[in-house]
Amino acid sequence: MIKRKLTLIMENKPGALVRVVGLFHQRGYNIESLHVDPVVDFTPYKFIENELETKFKDNEISRLTIQTLVSDSLMRQILRQLNKLIDVIAVSNEETTYLKGVLLDENLL
Amino acid sequence: MSTKLKLSGADMLMRALHDEGVDLIFGYPGGAALHIYDALFRQDKIEHILVRHEQGATHAADGYARATGKPGVVLVTSGPGATNAITGIATAFMDSIPMVVISGQVASHLIGTDAFQETDMIGISRPVVKHSYCVFDANEIPKIVKEAFHVATTGRPGPVVIDIPKDMTAPDNLFEYEYPKKVNIRSYNPPVEPDINQIERAVTELLIANRPVIYAGGGAIASNAEEELFRLNEILDAPVTNTLMGLGIYPATHHRFLGMLGMHGTYQANMAMHNADLIIAIGARFDDRITNNPSKFSPGAKIIHLDVDHSSVSKIIEANIAVFGQVKNSLSAIIKLLETKLDQYNKDKLQPWHEQIKNWKSTHGLNYELYKNESDENPILPQAVVQHVYNITEGKAYVTSDVGQHQMFAAQYYHFDEPRKWINSGSMGTMGFGLPAAMGVKFAFPNEEVLCITGEGSIQMCIQELSTCLQYNLPIKIININNEALGMVKQWQDMNYGGRHSQSTYQNSLPDFVKLAESYGHVGIKVEKNSELKPALEKAFSMKDRLVFVDVYVDPAEHVYPMLIANHSLEDMWLSKDKKT
Ligand SMILES: Cc1ncc(C[n+]2csc(CCOP(=O)(O)OP(=O)(O)O)c2C)c(N)n1
Ligand SMILES: [Mg+2]
Numbered sequence: 001m002i003k004r005k006l007t008l009i010m011e012n013k014p015g016a017l018v019r020v021v022g023l024f025h026q027r028g029y030n031i032e033s034l035h036v037d038p039v040v041d042f043t044p045y046k047f048i049e050n051e052l053e054t055k056f057k058d059n060e061i062s063r064l065t066i067q068t069l070v071s072d073s074l075m076r077q078i079l080r081q082l083n084k085l086i087d088v089i090a091v092s093n094e095e096t097t098y099l100k101g102v103l104l105d106e107n108l109l
Numbered sequence: 110m111s112t113k114l115k116l117s118g119a120d121m122l123m124r125a126l127h128d129e130g131v132d133l134i135f136g137y138p139g140g141a142a143l144h145i146y147d148a149l150f151r152q153d154k155i156e157h158i159l160v161r162h163e164q165g166a167t168h169a170a171d172g173y174a175r176a177t178g179k180p181g182v183v184l185v186t187s188g189p190g191a192t193n194a195i196t197g198i199a200t201a202f203m204d205s206i207p208m209v210v211i212s213g214q215v216a217s218h219l220i221g222t223d224a225f226q227e228t229d230m231i232g233i234s235r236p237v238v239k240h241s242y243c244v245f246d247a248n249e250i251p252k253i254v255k256e257a258f259h260v261a262t263t264g265r266p267g268p269v270v271i272d273i274p275k276d277m278t279a280p281d282n283l284f285e286y287e288y289p290k291k292v293n294i295r296s297y298n299p300p301v302e303p304d305i306n307q308i309e310r311a312v313t314e315l316l317i318a319n320r321p322v323i324y325a326g327g328g329a330i331a332s333n334a335e336e337e338l339f340r341l342n343e344i345l346d347a348p349v350t351n352t353l354m355g356l357g358i359y360p361a362t363h364h365r366f367l368g369m370l371g372m373h374g375t376y377q378a379n380m381a382m383h384n385a386d387l388i389i390a391i392g393a394r395f396d397d398r399i400t401n402n403p404s405k406f407s408p409g410a411k412i413i414h415l416d417v418d419h420s421s422v423s424k425i426i427e428a429n430i431a432v433f434g435q436v437k438n439s440l441s442a443i444i445k446l447l448e449t450k451l452d453q454y455n456k457d458k459l460q461p462w463h464e465q466i467k468n469w470k471s472t473h474g475l476n477y478e479l480y481k482n483e484s485d486e487n488p489i490l491p492q493a494v495v496q497h498v499y500n501i502t503e504g505k506a507y508v509t510s511d512v513g514q515h516q517m518f519a520a521q522y523y524h525f526d527e528p529r530k531w532i533n534s535g536s537m538g539t540m541g542f543g544l545p546a547a548m549g550v551k552f553a554f555p556n557e558e559v560l561c562i563t564g565e566g567s568i569q570m571c572i573q574e575l576s577t578c579l580q581y582n583l584p585i586k587i588i589n590i591n592n593e594a595l596g597m598v599k600q601w602q603d604m605n606y607g608g609r610h611s612q613s614t615y616q617n618s619l620p621d622f623v624k625l626a627e628s629y630g631h632v633g634i635k636v637e638k639n640s641e642l643k644p645a646l647e648k649a650f651s652m653k654d655r656l657v658f659v660d661v662y663v664d665p666a667e668h669v670y671p672m673l674i675a676n677h678s679l680e681d682m683w684l685s686k687d688k689k690t
Contacts, residue, residue: 011296014243015231026236054295080420086240086260089296098419100298 001069003032007109008064008082009045009090012038016087020064023085029078032067039063047108048090051099061089063109113285118247119148119278121286122211125254127154128288131182133173133552134158135166139186140226141213144278149184158552158581161573163190165545167197168571171206172549175532176507178333180207180261181549187213188226191272192233196539198268199237203536204354205331207266209257210234217245217274230272239267247277251288259292264299265418266331299417303434308442310430311389311413315443316453318387318411320462321347324370327354327535328392328416329436330528334358337440338391344447346456348466350378352393354535357525362504367466368475371399373517373669376473376682376690377466383679384465385410392416392436395425396536405678415439473671473684475521483639488664491515491590493639495522495562497646498588506558507532507550511543511567513597515590517669519562541570544587548574551583558650560586565619565660566595575629578656586649587658589622592665600668604683626658636661 010016017036024031039045039061049055070078075093082091083098090099092109099108116124122145126134135158138146149157160166163185170181181201185194191212201208215224231241240260242253250273257269276282315321323345325338335358342349342365349359350370359366368375370382382388388410393399400406403425414428415436422431432439447454480493480500495518498506508523509532510516516533525531532550534542547561561568568589578585595613602610623633632655636645642661649657671682674689683689 014245015235015241018232019235022235052295052298077420077424084418084420086294086297100296 001071003067003069004075004093006066006068006078006082007092007107008066008088009039009048009109010062010064011087011089012060012062013087016062017064019085019087020082023081024066024068027078027081029074030069032069034064034066036062036064048099051102052089113287115283116286117144117148117278117280117283118244118250118273119144119280120151121247121250121284122254122273122278123148123152123155124286125251125288126182127152129254129258131155134182134184135160135169135549136184137163137166137186137190139190139213141187141215141275142184142190144275144280145184145211145213145273147280148278157184158548158577160545160577162571163193164197164541165548165571165574165577167194167208167210168200168539168542168545169549169552170208171197171201171542172509172532172546173553174201174206174208174549175546176529176550177553178529180209180258183208183210185210185212186226187215187230188228191228191230195234195237198234198270200534200537200539200542201268202237202239204327204534205266206268207261208268209261210268210270212270212272214243214272214274216276218276220274230270234270237268238270241270241272243272244274244277247282248284250277251286255289255292256294259294260297265328265421300433301435301438303432303439303442305442307430307432308439308446311432311443312446312450314387314411314413314430315345315389315447316450319458320384320386321345321389321459322367322381322385322387323347323349323359323389323391324352324382324393325349325355325358325391326352326393328394329355329358330392332392332417332435332437334391334437334440335528337437337444341440341444341447344444344451344454346459348381348463350374350382352396352399352535353520353533355393356520356531357528360526361524362526369520370679372673373521373671375475375521376671376684377469379671379673379679379682380469381466383407387411387413390414390416390428391440394421397425400425401673401679401681402676407679477522483642485638485640487639489636489639489642489661491518491592491663491667492522494588494590494642494661494663495519497643498560498562499523501646501650502558502560506530506560507547507554509533509543509546509550509559509561511561511563512538512540513564513567513595514592514600514667514669515562515564515567515596518590523562540567543567544571544585545574547585548577548581548583551585552581558586560588562588562590564596565589565591565593565622572625575626575631575656579630582654583656584652584654585656587656588646589658589660591619591622591660591662592667593619593662594665596665597669603668604672622658622660626656631656631658633658633660
């Protein structure tokens with residue numbers, strides 16, 4: 001088990017955060033720390049806007065970072081489970097990013 | 110000048126459901142849903158079925174969805190109405206069934222005050238829904254309905270809850286109504302078309318395999334992939350097994366069909382999976398009732414896994430080749446490529462493999478002709494009951510089931526040649542599912558034979574729906590395989606707990622099911638002897654316009670076999686009470 005950092009970009013909608021936290025509990029993953037902020041500067045996420053053919057507006061999306069203790073084998077499963085949540089736009093760990101089902105092989109968040 | 114229609118939230122909800130193509134909903138009224146129920150009363154496009162318990166509503170909608178492929182729709186009130194619906198929502202979630210559940214909620218200014226019949230429906234349902242919406246602005250009702258149906262029916266299907274505070278449906282607040290033509294949820298984009306590189310890799314493996322097995326599950330049914338699967342195997346000529354959820358996706362009477370696999374799968378299906386050199390998993394997820402001990406699972410097989418859900422692939426068993434997309438589309442892509450390489454494929458090389466399977470089948474396969482050796486000296490065999498039902502209905506009926514030994518006997522001995530005809534709670538294993546699910550199927554297909562193979566334990570969990578069946582005149586046939594016990598529990602106690610039957614029998618407290626059926630206005634028939642069985646079933650099925658409850662007393666000592674030996678491989682099975690592989 002090693003401590004890993006995950007980053008999520010998600011819709012800032014009621015209930016979105018609790019779905020993420022709930023998923024950790026439900027699937028038996030643990031959370032060491034959690035931090036969430038509204039995204040104000042969209043420049044790092046231009047590639048998402050391009051990929052999803054959308055334009056982010058103020059207060060529409062949040063950035064969430066979670067530290068978790070997991071084994072390597074569980075890491076991919078956690079990413080895929082998070083990516084499946086409807087309000088989650090993208091999720092990454094140190095090596096990979098899932099952008100709505102598309103696997104990109106570096107951390108872009 | 111545009112003269113847009115102005116409607117209340119409740120009327121918009123009805124309009125939106127109609128515009129979405131809904132013509133049937135199952136529900137139960139109560140305070141927080143009364144504005145909606147009034148709107149329902151004032152329209153004539155959507156029929157509402159009044160069940161007798163909200164669990165019944167969810168299972169009925171679920172049965173309707175499984176049989177038709179269309180989403181089932183449920184309407185319940187807040188508090189107890191909502192919590193009563195949870196078991197059925199969870200059942201649909203675990204089996205990936207499309208469903209939209211609308212729950213009333215206390216008025217928004219009361220939320221959080223512990224108001225009368227307030228419960229956090231969004232919170233309590235969260236782990237068992239694909240997604241959920243709470244309406245905070247009545248203007249959004251059409252958009253939310255549109256999104257809810259889109260999410261419920263696309264990708265890996267599942268239930269979606271829409272929780273509506275009472276003030277959002279108030280009759281005097283009017284809004285301009287327009288139903289969205291398109292949905293765009295930017296953060297939701299389930300895969301449809303497969304990656305062609307993965308298709309090429311899959312085809313390469315298919316061409317060289319010597320001991321392939323096709324393993325297809327509920328996802329193949331959800332994707333309506335029966336024609337593609339059939340075509341694929343016209344080319345490959347491989348043995349095919351189906352999961353409990355997948356029965357019917359490949360014709361059970363086809364000579365390449367191995368039967369169901371897993372916990373109570375056939376000997377030849379489990380042996381073939383264990384000894385395969387290539388497993389093609391199609392909309393199946395290597396659940397623990399399939400793999401037994403994952404570390405001992407099919408040691409020599411490469412795995413090609415076709416699924417729409419990324420998180421189902423390599424979750425339990427690592428896939429060598431993962432093909433993401435609608436499995437129907439993925440299969441089409443595989444077929445298309447295979448058809449260009451037919452000269453590289455020779456079916457005949459599978460002959461030794463087919464011989465081996467034939468051998469397994471003839472040594473320990475199921476006996477499908479138990480009904481031929483009946484005599485009144487012996488108790489009725491539950492397996493033979495299913496065989497008679499199969500013969501009488503010519504294998505064409507919609508069969509729902511509950512949970513327990515009777516469910517496994519139904520799955521083993523009723524041969525399903527078409528998908529969506531076998532309707533059971535596979536993953537949740539929800540006792541009480543069978544009868545309301547049969548109602549949902551009968552509403553969808555009033556002219557088809559619909560029967561429920563149940564047990565005296567399970568049927569009592571939603572027995573109140575017999576009243577709904579009378580109100581709507583649903584001539585379902587209920588075959589109660591009565592072993593006077595929670596048979597499956599008792600079987601485990603026999604096998605693992607020294608025969609200590611802790612709380613699995615009822616000490617002569619069962620109701621008289623014949624009188625019970627009659628008091629609900631239906632026909633009841635009791636069967637206690639082998640010689641009565643066939644005539645009683647024939648009589649029941651000849652009563653086309655009546656619900657008939659056939660209460661068949663069977664041998665209480667029977668066990669379901671084969672049965673996987675826990676924590677071992679798929680080769681390790683109990684074949685009878687005293688024989689294992
Ligand atoms: C709601 C619910 N409670 C408990 C169980 C556990 N359980 C599984 S099978 C079974 C016995 C079912 O008895 P019956 O319906 O008579 O079927 P039989 O096994 O006797 O054929 C029980 C209690 C369950 N699956 N569902
Ligand atoms: Mg029983």
